[in-house]
Amino acid sequence: MTIPVRREQPLPDRSAGLAHHFDDLEQQHAAGSLGMWLFLVTEILFFGGLFAAYAIYRWQYPAAFAVASHEADLVMGTINTIVLIGSSLTMALAVHYAQLGNRKAVVAFLILTMVLGVAFLGIKGAEYHHKYLDNHFPGPDFVFPGPYAQQAELFFIFYFIMTGLHALHMVIGIGLLSTVAVLAWRGCYSSEHFAPVELAGLYWHFVDVVWIFLFPLLYLIDRHK
Amino acid sequence: MDNTMESESKIPEKRVDYLNVDHSLKSWLLTTDHKRIALLYLISITLFFFIGGIFAVMIRLELLTPSGNLVQAETYNRLFTMHGMMMIFFFLIPSIPAVLGNFLVPVMIGARDLAFPRLNLLSWYIFIIGGALAISAAVSGGVDTGWTFYTPYSSTYSNSHVIVMGLGIFIAGFSSILTGLNFMVTIHTMRAPGLTWFRLPLFIWAHYATSIIQILGTPVLAITIALVALERAFHVGIFDPALGGDPLLFQHLFWFYSHPAVYIMILPSLGVVSELIACFTRKRIFGYKVVAYSSIAIAVLGFLVWGHHMFVSGMSTYASLVFSILSFLVAVPSAIKVFNWTATLYKGSIVYDTPILYAFGFIGLFTMGGLTGLFLATLAIDVHVTDTYFVVAHFHYIMVGGALMGYLGGIHYWWPKITGRLYPEGWSKLAALLVFVGFNLTFFPQFILGYMGMPRRYYHYPPEFQALNVLSSAGASVLGVGYLIPVIYLLWSIKYGPAAGPNPFNAKGLEWQTQSPPITQNFETTPVVTEEAYDYSGEEGATVARS
């Protein structure tokens, strides 16, 4: 017994960026959106494992982690937080103008977002450099005066891995945005089809949110004391 | 329309299909067709299976005698480690999803491809890169940490290629994540008109549940491997107590993924078995909704039980109690499936084709494997048998007696669809029998060895354990033959097998409503679904067996 097949509505217009395996743009958009959200879920679990390990050690060695955290550069960290939140604003604006079909504004705001992203990375690089000069880089050259040396090294291992992983995601994000910016410049998007801008925006906001968690966890332990 | 006996024609029809549409190497290596990607995976994982299998052969040869004479201790430790890592990460985890899932998920739901075809191809290349790193680690001497690479041995003491192998597994993990992501999005957004959730084949439900685990669990393994690699490379103390770390933290992070991973390995197989039983009993699966929900239940509960690998690790008594009771709970949905399959056989009209023989074998061996899992969940018994051959026997019953038999059953069932050819039924039945007999002979003695106290990962063992080890190795040789025979006749069938026709088994399911092999876009026009799944009613006298 076969299942009846029926010819459906007129073939969809394949010119507007619709991939061959989707029936319509709506389906394509739904798939892309769900795909990006699921990908972000995997990223949450990826960082999550790291955060969990950090949380356990922090709970075990509260005094040591507080002392080590005070060595993190609060000024640079705060500037970076503002820079990154700013870049999320420019990203949101890029998506907004994509919805309106304003090609030039989209490209401008994407570029602005990338500039802010690069600024973030630059400041982070300077921070790392200072830490290196202070001998706070984990490994055989690690030096930390006082009784908490061993646990402070543990703190700094997490500091570098967590911020380093975050920075890696920023670099990937900047790469992603540059691709989208080029395609936007070439006129590939319109107010009907701008999903890639939106999805890139989702990724960028996620990277921002990770930093919003990282910053207090690493920089703000016991600062009020 | 009678689409039954036309399958016996010796001359295959010259129609365009996904295989002959383009023969160039480039069309294969740059394909975005999910069916071709499935075949790329098939070739790759078969290679890894035989590499892992050769390691197994050497292990069983070494264990014929109580003291080492075939290889050195160092080599033996690398052999069992590489056997485990190859089989788990490069064979079992991809196997059904990457081969059968990739091929069938779009076809079963009436779609032209997966949601992200290019991502699918990327996942295969990622898998190959990870696999290449693993092979290079193997060739340069391998790793000797056990597939569980516990710290501080793996992070500080081992003198083997931990980082390279870890990198290989890390990269291959992304292949698994992307496959799961692709399936989940596809199942959510690309079902054909009329194909509601509860009309889906149970194969799809199984892959959906598997995708949940792939997406949520694999990233945690990734970060754990990364931390071990960093610890090793920079001599920092994340998990090494000598440097301030906690080795138990490693175990928690590791098992948080690696327990759900075993459900990645078994859930797809459970889905295959449902398909096989439905077709060859000519009946809807008994308790369809319950079976569908049980897959999701296994996926969810599977995330809550990881501590049962750590009952004697130094973990708290309280935590042990919690993990024990949850481990018993996760067994129940699996039991429910077995009962539902058995009930499906009642008043069925059963055909003894090779695929259902694998399904029968699966039911028996999976039941035994699952029941022995209860021993391990029982705290007081686990203290005695953990880290012994009892555990080795338990997981091989599930992985080999279960997952692998399901995989083979599925390969045989859908082979005509994938290749358009039929394989010789006599040989396939013989191979199935050899696998079943060989398997039991190999692994049942190991339960006894385990309770007697033979620890696992042992190169030397006390002489009183020899008899059972010899039995086990004898079984392994039978098992090995059972695995080699299908390779031969399946390859043979590609060129010389009779043409299969679109539906040699007269099965329900959208995949059988299109030609064999399918055209690249699977269907000429999108099907519309109006029936429930497995609606075999009113089929008086339809021919099923083709031999």
Next chain:
Amino acid sequence: MWSELPLFPEQASSVAGRVDLLYFFLVAVAGIFSVLIFSLVFFFAIRYRRRPGNMAAARIHGSTVLEVLWTVIPLGLTMVMFGWGSLLFLRNARTPPGSFEIYVVAKQWMWKIQHPEGLREINELHVPTGMPVRLVMTSEDVIHSFYVPAFRVKQDVLPGRYTSMWFQPTRAGKYHLFCAEYCGNQHSAMGGWVYVMEPAEYEKWLSGGSTGESMATTGQGLFERLGCSSCHRSEGGGRGPSLEGLLGKKVQLDSGQAVVADESYIRESILNPRAKIVGGYQPLMPTFQGQVSEEQLLQLVAYLKSLKKAERSTTQ
């Protein structure tokens, strides 16, 4: 090889019989369900095979009654297994009173055992029947696991901390000791024998072998040599608290937390003094990491244990 084909381990401890009883219960349940499923599948496969007269399957969708039945029954059985297994596990986790300690240090690839009387063994452990023995264990390098199949006990041995287990041997004899956590090259050779002796024999063995002093005495020597006694004066009033009767006592830390001063606490306080400081004292104690071996740490612990019966000072 085939003349003796042992299929079941000996029972040589007080818990072995109970563990085996639970095991047989599970074997019975597993056996019954396996036979049930195998038989049903076999029977149905034959009875309902496709042949003229059975060319169409019956249309059966399911049965809520059956679903409930075969959910509830397995659930019930598994809960029985859980309950029984947990009770036995909890019982086995609590060290019975009257046990005496033996200290174990594992390293790649040997077991170093110290009796409190001072006797040392490598890869062998002599114990008497009829008395509970508590092993306090640590590793010098990687994770190992102390496993005696005849006793049905196993416990991982970790670097950087103490784990413990107890058993009470019931039958004299010689039983396998295995390392059960993969630890590298000679993992499978890292074993030996547990010799269980009747109490009289055991006393003879103890007195026969030892020439040295007890662990507590050695520990006391270390305590003085390393300068511990200068701050931790037995009469109190020093820079550090008196350690008389400390072991097993609950102490109040400066963080407000209260912990039990067990062996692990002692070890940690010697190697990482700032981790847990008793309330009312300054963080002055230097670390002795690198200056004491695991065995010496155990000797210090044994010494502090011997102060249990001494009078408690009232510096708190």
